Amino acid sequence: GNRTFTMIKPGAVRKNYEGAILKMINDAGFKIRAMKLTRMSTTQAGAFYEVHKGKPFYDNLVKFMSSGPIVAAILEKENAIEDFRKLIGATNPENAAEGTVRKLFACSVTENAVHGADSDENATREADFFFSTFERF
Ligand code: ATP
Numbered sequence: 001g002n003r004t005f006t007m008i009k010p011g012a013v014r015k016n017y018e019g020a021i022l023k024m025i026n027d028a029g030f031k032i033r034a035m036k037l038t039r040m041s042t043t044q045a046g047a048f049y050e051v052h053k054g055k056p057f058y059d060n061l062v063k064f065m066s067s068g069p070i071v072a073a074i075l076e077k078e079n080a081i082e083d084f085r086k087l088i089g090a091t092n093p094e095n096a097a098e099g100t101v102r103k104l105f106a107c108s109v110t111e112n113a114v115h116g117a118d119s120d121e122n123a124t125r126e127a128d129f130f131f132s133t134f135e136r137f
Pocket of ligand 1: 061112115
């Protein structure tokens with residue numbers, strides 16, 4: 001797909017990494033089509049990560065993701081989903097390739113700096129979760 005959805009997670013925003021991460025995103029050729037600094041309630045974070053409900057890391061993930069402000073954004077580029085996941089690197093920063101966002105800015109598998117949608121369907125679902133039609137370009 002030509003669009004993906006990302007969040008800069010609370011840990012990375014707390015450390016003021018959002019500017020550096022957004023620069024990497026722009027330098028990799030992605031255009032920002034929507035963006036906001038916002039915060040999810042535990043209920044919203046629980047709904048966002050509904051597919052992981054019941055997994056051992058779910059409660060911690062929901063707690064972490066609702067612990068402070070995040071930057072949510074819709075990004076556009078040819079082959080956006082796949083190229084963005086390449087740019088951010090493996091879920092666990094220990095396995096993330098050199099030069100990826102997670103290698104540079106993540107501190108653990110839960111606090112892994114950024115989220116990237118894994119399919120067109122999820123990118124749309126996740127973008128609709130945060131943005132109205134008037135907030136996207
Ligand atoms: P994201 O969806 O955030 O881009 P991902 O697709 O690489 O990450 P998922 O498997 O969808 O990873 O997991 C969603 C999030 O849940 C991860 O980004 C991570 O923060 C957390 N997570 C996943 N697996 C684990 C785990 N084994 N232990 C702790 N946290 C985990």
